[in-house]
Amino acid sequence: MAAQCIDQPNPPPDPSQLPDSMLDYRVQTGTGYVISASELDSVRKFRRAANYIAAAMIFLKDNVLLERQLTFDDVKPRLLGHWGTCPGLVLVYAHLNRIVKKTDLDALLVVGPGHGAPAILSCLWLENSLAPFWQPYTRDRAGLTRLITKFSAPGGFPSHINAETPGCIHEGGELGYALSVAFGAVMDNPQLVVACVVGDGEAETGPTATAWHGFKYIDPAESGAVLPIVHVNGFKISERTIYGCMDDKELIALFSGYGYQVRIVDDLGSIDQDLATSMEWALGEISRIQHSARSGSPIIKPRWPVLILRTPKGWSGPKELHGEFIEGSFRSHQVPLPEAKTSEEELQMLQAWLSSYHPEELFTIGSGEGAVDGAPVTDLLKIIPDNKEKRLGTRKEAYAAFQPLDVPDWMPFGIERGLEASCMKTIGNFLREVIKENPSTFRIFSPDELVSNKLDAVFDVTGRNFQWDVTSSARGGRIIEILSEHTCQGMIQGYTLTGRTALFPTYEAFLGIVHTMMVQYSKFTKMARETDWRHDVGSVNYLETSTWARQEHNGFSHQNPSFIGAVLNLKATLARVYLPPDANCFLSTMAHCLKAKNYINLMVGSKQPTSVWLSPEEADRHCVAGASVWKFASVDDGIDPDVVLVGIGTEVTFEVIAAAALLRKHLPALRVRVINVTDLMILGPHGSHPHALSDEDFDTLFTKDRHVIINYHGYPIEVKGLLFGRPGVDRMSIEGYREEGTTTSPFDMMLCNHVSRYHVAAAAVRAGALFNQKVSIEAHEKASFIMHLAQKDREYIQRDGRDPDGTFDTPVFEDAMKEQKK
Known part of the structure; x- marks a missing residue:
């Protein structure tokens, strides 16, 4: 018995049980609805048609209008898709269409449950927002057949909403980000309202928990508004949701604490009247807040509306299978009839399910008297905005709104x-x-x-x-x-x-x-x-x-x-x-x-004061190139080097320059070329990245055969990965962050991660000795001496708690500076 109770839908409490102080949070039933009889009929037919298409997209590869009894051959070989959230998404989409047509609202829809793609795609097809972007998806039999049969199949739409979905600015594959995306979209878009559906599974994520505060960063004088719609259907993939286990009083308290005005929409018998009224109320509240701000009398701490929409998981789908609940339970989350391809029982249930929408009443069969074969009937199209640019799938904000910055001269x-x-x-x-x-x-x-x-x-x-x-x-x-x-x-x-x-x-x-x-x-x-x-x-x-x-x-x-x-x-x-x-x-x-x-x-980059190595003109040329030889720090401008020193990053480049100065002082016979890399992507093999150097340019810069000592800001394996595929990578040694550090001094950080000037200089001596006999004679002695200096500095830091004086003074290469002045 306990297991069966867990599977049953969680019905909302009786409104009469709520305290009087909370009755204002609910839409009253019976009278006062704003939706006309004609609109109501159109909304209901739109929902039936969209739900039919969504279900068919998951199951059918043929017989898309159910013109004969289903057979196993009509069912896809691989059943992919998520049905459970679709009816709720269709409900929201239909009512947004109605209200856009009625009020000329500028609206976008952000869908948190991105796996509800069948719902959104079916609505897009019905409002004819697919064909303008994807020509094969015409609003006729051919387009409908392609939509249904190719969904989650090679050559068709994927199982999640993504960038290929018109009107989409959020994928929703990784849950938690819909609400913050919606708030970002309305910033500096003062006429825009973004309706954001947040699933109750998504509502459990940390990112969503914080994003509820997003409206506190929206100035209604300069920006639009977000209308969050929390879709509480009680279940995720195999478990109850937190919000699904919260009663109305708890949800009202939660969202009131966040700073929202709350409306709960859950009267399944009058759900369309309920939601239509709630949406108009919400838009009225948004308009009131914005009007006050834009007329110079802003409301202090305005309380924006939020709708809590309760519908059963998998609503209108199969009710039970093998004695277990489907509708209203987690079993409707993905494919409610997983064996429809091979089980006669499940195939007949699929037949009954799809037939329950009466597709023969929703789509034109044949093309007589000007009718388009397979097109939706006129009645269900009445709620679709006449202005094509106002439809949720064709809003230019979602695909063609780029405004380049006017970037000043730096x-x-x-x-x-x-x-x-x-x-x-x-x-x-x-x-x-x-x-x-x-x-x-x-x-x-x-x-x-x-x-x-x-x-x-x-x-x-x-x-x-x-x-x-x-x-x-x-x-x-x-x-x-x-x-x-x-x-x-x-x-x-x-x-x-x-x-x-x-x-x-x-x-x-x-x-x-x-x-x-x-x-x-x-x-x-x-x-x-x-x-x-x-x-x-x-x-x-x-x-x-x-x-x-x-x-x-x-x-x-x-x-x-x-x-x-x-x-x-x-x-x-x-x-x-x-x-x-x-x-x-x-x-x-x-x-x-x-x-x-x-x-x-x-x-x-670094926030601390550091040396300015290049003039603005030199810096611009250097950044265009992505890397260059720094002649001022190199011996003879870097010509015919014994070793190449490379800095990638602010502080580690300073250490490379300091190492070059150290080598000039203690081992002037060593010929050093100093290079800085500012664009990391140039290092990859030619063709691996648009910025990658050609092999010829790479060899010209780094030489063909000299050892290259790289001092890198990040993890060494990253540069190793970039260089893989370049010839002669065995001559390159890379040091970077070694996961060593504590509360210490700046230079000690360089020492403990082996990116200090001493480590660079000692490595350069050993590498350069292979090509310079004058250096090789005293290489061991000089390298040992340099590392002795490192040990002395380390001891000083440990003893005095600070870096030695002059550690970060900019190295001066007097001979190079003199040559440049000439």
């Missing part, structure tokens, strides 16, 4: 060569101008670290947009700071995919929190680029700072450069990783990334 922000400057402070000054030039198409999303990362110059021209703070509300603001990397990432996705550009600066160690979100987004971008109808979008731009190399004060927990590797694993056409060595190179890189389209850009 050269005037450049720093004189030879000085010291913080890359982040310099970038902050530049971003201040970017915001001034782009007051409604650029935002910065940061997990509460903008000042810590020394980007606070932006506050000269803008503020933080936090509407529940009395000092920030009703003031707009280009900066969103929330201590949730997930929410920042989701908002950036929504903001970017609807045409704008954003920056995500954060501590290096914690960007990995959104690793899988970034990967999911990259997959969406890849598929979008493979369509011929999705337009360009701005790049998603990550700015890693507070890196492990200067996180010695926070300790080991704050040292993690692994996000670089996550980006390197992406499709080469999407991935870009930059490690600019100084402030001027960072300016050039930032300007480039803000202009770039369709990429995942990762920039890694």
Whole structure:
């Protein structure tokens, strides 16, 4: 008995049992509904047709209009799809269509349960939003047959909503991000309402839990609104959901605490009247909040609407099978009749299920008297907006809204060569101008670290947009700071995919929190680029700072450069990783990334003052090339070297330069070439990445046969992976972050990870001795002496608790400087 109880739907409590104070949260039944009889008839027929198509998409490979009895040959050989969420999604879609037609609303739909693709695709076909993008999916028998038979099959739509789905800006394959994406989409889109369906399974995720606060970062004077619709159907793949086990009072208390006005929609007998009235109420509340803000009298802490929609899992599908509940239980989550291809019983149940929608009443059979064979009947089309651009599947915000940034010239922000400057402070000054030039198409999303990362110059021209703070509300603001990397990432996705550009600066160690979100987004971008109808979008731009190399004060927990590797694993056409060595190179890189389209850009840099090695003009040429010989630090401009030293990253490049100076002092006979790599992707074999050097250019830069000592900011295996496939990689040694660190001094971090000047110099002596007899005679002695210096510095740090004086003074190459002055 207990098991059967678990499987049964959880009915909502009687409204009469709710306290009087909570009755206002519910739509009253009986009278006062806003939907007309004609609209109601059209909505119901639309729902029946969409549910029929959705179910047929999972099962049928033939006989798509059920014009004869089903046979096993009509059933697909492999049954894929998720039925359980579809009826609820169809219900929401039908009512959004109705209200868009009635009010001329500008609306997008973001669907959290991305596996409910059959529901969305069926609705898109009914409103004729597939054929404009995918010509074979015409609104007739041929298009319907293709939609049903090719779903989840080679050559057709996949089982999840993705970038190939018109109107989609969120895939939903990895649950938790729909709500934050929706909030990002409405920012700086003041006329737009995004209806966001959040499944009760998705509602259990950490990202969704924080995203409920997203409306507190929406200024109704400058942005649109999100209408969250929490679809509570009680079950996920094989278990009850948390929200499904919460009664109305608990849900009302939860969402009231978040700051929402709550409406519960659950009267199955009058569900269409209930939902129509609730949607109009919600839009009325949104309009009231926006009107107040836009007329100069903003509501303090406005309470935005949220709808709690309760429907049974798999509603309208099979009720029971083998004595176990299907509708209203987890068994309807995916394929309710898994043996329909081989079981006569299940085949007959499928026949009965599909017949219950009466497809003969919903689709035209034959083409007489101007009718289109297989097309939906006129009655169910009455709720579809007449204006094709207003339909949920054809909104340009979802596929053709890109607004390029007006990126100012970065050269005037450049720093004189030879000085010291913080890359982040310099970038902050530049971003201040970017915001001034782009007051409604650029935002910065940061997990509460903008000042810590020394980007606070932006506050000269803008503020933080936090509407529940009395000092920030009703003031707009280009900066969103929330201590949730997930929410920042989701908002950036929504903001970017609807045409704008954003920056995500954060501590290096914690960007990995959104690793899988970034990967999911990259997959969406890849598929979008493979369509011929999705337009360009701005790049998603990550700015890693507070890196492990200067996180010695926070300790080991704050040292993690692994996000670089996550980006390197992406499709080469999407991935870009930059490690600019100084402030001027960072300016050039930032300007480039803000202009770039369709990429995942990762920039890694330091917030501490560091040497400016290149003039603005030199930095620009260096960044265009991706790597270059730094003649000032090389012997004889790097001609005919015995060894090549390479720096990739700000602090580790400083150590390479310091090593070159050390070698000039203690071993002047060693001929050294110093190279900096700022674009990590040039290292891969030719053809592996659009930026990868040709073999000839690679050999010209790194030589054909000399040993190459690489000092890298991240994990050495990343560079090893890039270089794999290049000839002669056995002559290259790579040092980087070794997972060694604690609360110590900056230079001790270099020492304990073997990227200090001493480690570089000693390796250079040993490698160069193989090609220079003068060096080989004293190589062991010099290398031992250099490492002795390292030990002395380590002892000093342990004894005095600080780095030796002059450790980070910029090395001066007097002979090279004299030659340059000449």
